[in-house]
Amino acid sequence: MAKEMTDKLAGAVALALTVDEVADITPRLRAVWLTTEVDDFSYEPGQDLMLHIPAGDEHIRRRYTIRRVDDRGRIEIWFVLHGHGPAAQWASAAAPGDRIDVIGPRGKVTVVPGRDWHLLAGDDSGIAALLAMAEAVPPPATAVVVAEVEGPDDEVEATVAVQWLHRNGAPAGDNDLLERALTTLELPPGEGHAYLAGEKATVKRLRTLLEGRGLDRDHQSPKAYWDRTRANAGHGEPLPDGWTGPEPGARRP
Ligand SMILES: Cc1cc2nc3c(=O)[nH]c(=O)nc-3n(C[C@H](O)[C@H](O)[C@H](O)COP(=O)(O)OP(=O)(O)OC[C@H]3O[C@@H](n4cnc5c(N)ncnc54)[C@H](O)[C@@H]3O)c2cc1C
Numbered sequence: 001m002a003k004e005m006t007d008k009l010a011g012a013v014a015l016a017l018t019v020d021e022v023a024d025i026t027p028r029l030r031a032v033w034l035t036t037e038v039d040d041f042s043y044e045p046g047q048d049l050m051l052h053i054p055a056g057d058e059h060i061r062r063r064y065t066i067r068r069v070d071d072r073g074r075i076e077i078w079f080v081l082h083g084h085g086p087a088a089q090w091a092s093a094a095a096p097g098d099r100i101d102v103i104g105p106r107g108k109v110t111v112v113p114g115r116d117w118h119l120l121a122g123d124d125s126g127i128a129a130l131l132a133m134a135e136a137v138p139p140p141a142t143a144v145v146v147a148e149v150e151g152p153d154d155e156v157e158a159t160v161a162v163q164w165l166h167r168n169g170a171p172a173g174d175n176d177l178l179e180r181a182l183t184t185l186e187l188p189p190g191e192g193h194a195y196l197a198g199e200k201a202t203v204k205r206l207r208t209l210l211e212g213r214g215l216d217r218d219h220q221s222p223k224a225y226w227d228r229t230r231a232n233a234g235h236g237e238p239l240p241d242g243w244t245g246p247e248p249g250a251r252r253p
Contacts, residue, residue: 012050012106013038019098020074026154028081028124030091031067033074034100041069043105045136046129046195049077050103050236055086059101062087063225063236066105067128078128082172085231109195109221111136116190119215121146121178121206125225126197127156133195134160142188148177148198173199173228182209193219200224200238 017034025031043066052059064087067076079091090100111118111133118137120130127147134143145162149155150172155164163185165177178198194210196203207222227238235248 012103015041015049015102015104017075017100017102019094019096019100021096022094024081025078025156026149028150028154029127029156030079030081030094032077032079032091032094033070034077035074039073041073041075041105043069044110045132046110047105047107048129049075050106051087051090052101052103053086053090060086060234061236062232063107065107065126065129065132067132080124109133109197109223111138112193112219112221113138115141115193115219117142117144117188117192119144119146119182119185119187119192119194119210120197121182121194122197122225123148123172123178123199123202124150124154125199126223129197129223130195131156131158131160131162134158144185144188146178146181146185148172148175171228173202173226178202179205179209182206182213187213191219193221196220196222197225200227 015036015038017036019032020035021033023031048063048065051062051064053062064077067078069075079088081092082088118141120134120143122130130145130147134145137143143160145160147162148165148167151166151168165181167175167177192215194215196206203222203224207220210220224238226232233239233247
């Protein structure tokens with residue numbers, strides 16, 4: 001296995017999980033609670049699981065953030081029900097007793113220590129990550145959360161303050177709500193770090209915008225979660241712009 005892959009998967013294990021409960025927390029966001037037979041499952045807030053999603057006769061991989069592990073040891077995941085794609089369809093049909101294989105926890109974007117403030121911004125797909133990390137910000141540092149959703153019914157209850165932005169019918173991943181909000185947002189005093197999670201082109205524009213506001217690349221953790229122009233690749237992430245090689249993680253004949 002290549003060194004980079006080994007590093008990315010450090011601490012990750014293969015797990016067979018069982019759906020225990022399913023509930024819609026908003027019209028577009030479905031929570032799924034998964035049980036594991038591993039009793040010492042641990043993770044860093046912000047980390048995710050690589051799900052092996054059934055797709056016809058095969059399985060494809062998709063990444064989903066661990067919202068939390070509850071006091072019964074169940075892993076909670078929030079799926080955007082965006083209507084297309086094997087993962088969204090799996091979540092739409094998920095029922096107690098369903099089994100799913102995953103690899104995790106994985107992912108390097110977690111709360112950076114030693115900063116005075118943390119800006120966490122993204123769309124519906126990033127809400128689990130933004131809230132998990134905001135809840136983990138150590139006092140006296142402050143968390144500023146900005147989340148784009150469809151409308152008031154799509155806001156979720158949170159123990160941290162959230163500035164909700166409403167699309168009100170504008171297309172997900174193809175609007176400037178987050179850009180306008182981050183342009184005028186008053187940043188707290190001191191040294192900060194930004195975490196961006198959402199549609200690929202939007203995340204790229206937000207990263208540039210924040211650089212213009214003095215937050216250099218070392219103090220940003222941008223992560224493209226999905227691509228409005230095409231499905232995620234076989235390794236579960238959007239392909240980089242201009243990618244012409246074989247799909248990373250795709251099955252070879
Ligand atoms: C590290 C990481 C963590 C993630 N955590 C979460 C999470 O906690 N919750 C979550 O919901 N997503 C999360 N995502 C995003 C999720 O993996 C993608 O949305 C993925 O594309 C969903 O797979 P799919 O099979 O449903 O759709 P795909 O087969 O990838 O795409 C099918 C179609 O759906 C569109 N599409 C994909 N996602 C969305 C969306 N969110 N809104 C509107 N259209 C969409 C695509 O543009 C494409 O046209 C995460 C991604 C990464 C990389």
